Amino acid sequence: MELLKEKIRTEGKVLSNAVLKVDTFLNHGIDPVLMKAIGEEFARLLEGKEVTKIVTLESSGIAPAVMTGLVLGVPVVFARKKKSLTLQDNLYTSSVYSFTKQEENAISVAYSHLSKGEKIFIIDDFLANGQAALGLVDIAKQAEAEIVGIGIVIEKAFQDGAKLLKEQGYDVYSLARIASLENGQVTFVEENK
């Protein structure tokens, strides 16, 4: 997605060979117009496929997920990373390790929010080692929902996440695929148009 890549080129900050900061438009600051374009692009990629719900993870997945839900006309549910007073029992849960935050989080979705046979599209902001996406896949499996695909805003293609997900048979739709962050430079995977 050229608009997104351009945004990454101009506003992304390479913090190390593995860490890209995109806090101006995706995971602290949010560019709503770009999010809408992201929703339209996911909808385009899913053309012809039936999706009944978008599933994401708080917090940075919410903006692209809600815009995709708006374009596709389907509801969204976001997995929570912590239990609250109003969301405690009857939960599908899975465990996700965040390398960025260096902590293990239990993520959960209420039983009432995912049903057997639902056709879900999973969305997350980043795909690196795939931990978050695999946690959402685990929850979907517990619910016996059907995973139509996994939509990623920014894939770090030099890490294993996409490979792991594809090996398990899932379609991964990444809007920007980064081949390398070496030498402080963002290099995208060359795509065949």
Place this chain on the structure above:
Amino acid sequence: MELLKEKIRTEGKVLSNAVLKVDTFLNHGIDPVLMKAIGEEFARLLEGKEVTKIVTLESSGIAPAVMTGLVLGVPVVFARKKKSLTLQDNLYTSSVYSFTKQEENAISVAYSHLSKGEKIFIIDDFLANGQAALGLVDIAKQAEAEIVGIGIVIEKAFQDGAKLLKEQGYDVYSLARIASLENGQVTFVEENK
């Protein structure tokens, strides 16, 4: 906002005299079409006022904030509740106690995301005792940003939050004002049309 009140009437679950669960459309499941309508309603209420940025708090503020940003054509920033590896220094921070989660959170916004003189509209999903909104107000003050108003999706008008904010001189725009949750019933504040 009648559409929102109708949604609360039909899908909200009264858990106690103080707790309303709206997890089907706002803070676990999200209804993107309703969020868009909420964005349009905030934009209508702000007509004639200049806003340069929407400021909210993760996670449940993000969906209404992003839709409002889309309608107004302005960027969004969400305060984070925890520090991450890519967001550590140069932060405005404030402390917010959550009665729902029974915990104190440090919330933070990067210096680079709020500037002196910016005209911000603060959005949050719930207003009860006003802790979260006051935390965002505190951050805005540190940044010397101008607070155009505070937009709330659901106000628990039987708690003190709106009063506290108004006493400090802020305009509060609540889309649904709940007078009482007693006897398991949602009673809205009667508004003059």
